[in-house]
Amino acid sequence: MARPYKIPRSVLVVIHTPALEVLLIERADRPGYWQSVTGSLDAEDEPLADAARREVAEETGIAAGTLRDWGYDNVYEIYATWRHRYAPGITHNTEHVFGLTVPAARAVTLRPREHLAQLWLPWEQAAARCFSSSNAEAIRRLPEFTAP
Numbered sequence: 001m002a003r004p005y006k007i008p009r010s011v012l013v014v015i016h017t018p019a020l021e022v023l024l025i026e027r028a029d030r031p032g033y034w035q036s037v038t039g040s041l042d043a044e045d046e047p048l049a050d051a052a053r054r055e056v057a058e059e060t061g062i063a064a065g066t067l068r069d070w071g072y073d074n075v076y077e078i079y080a081t082w083r084h085r086y087a088p089g090i091t092h093n094t095e096h097v098f099g100l101t102v103p104a105a106r107a108v109t110l111r112p113r114e115h116l117a118q119l120w121l122p123w124e125q126a127a128a129r130c131f132s133s134s135n136a137e138a139i140r141r142l143p144e145f146t147a148p
Helices: 048-060 080-085 123-129 133-140 142-146
Strands: 009-016 021-027 037-040 066-077 092-101 115-122
Touching: 009 048, 009 133, 009 142, 021 048, 021 123, 037 048, 048 066, 048 092, 066 133, 092 142, 115 123, 123 133, 133 142
Parallel strands: 009 092
Antiparallel strands: 009 021, 009 037, 021 115, 066 092
């Protein structure tokens, strides 16, 4: 049975190569809005890492790679245009950040109803392209989370 409302807890997964090339995907409902993989938990008790792996597989088809919990959350106001997806009175979302290292940039399998295009960019350019400030900040922090 589908939930009537989205859970205001989500994951953000910065998919990147060892050379710090970052995958961005363009939203189908907002052409020109580029982002990393993101998505809400399917259940209140869904482990965050499981949600991250599920969202990556659903949105890109990537089923392998090294997932790393970056250990921090972003709390942000949900855009008014998307608030109808949440229970009445819900205005903020808590987003947990992960990184996923893949061996090399490659074409991914997008869900056409969700995303229009894909792009691999060096991390600085990827951060500048993101529409979401929290997503851009996560990408700017990529070198900190990939340092030996």
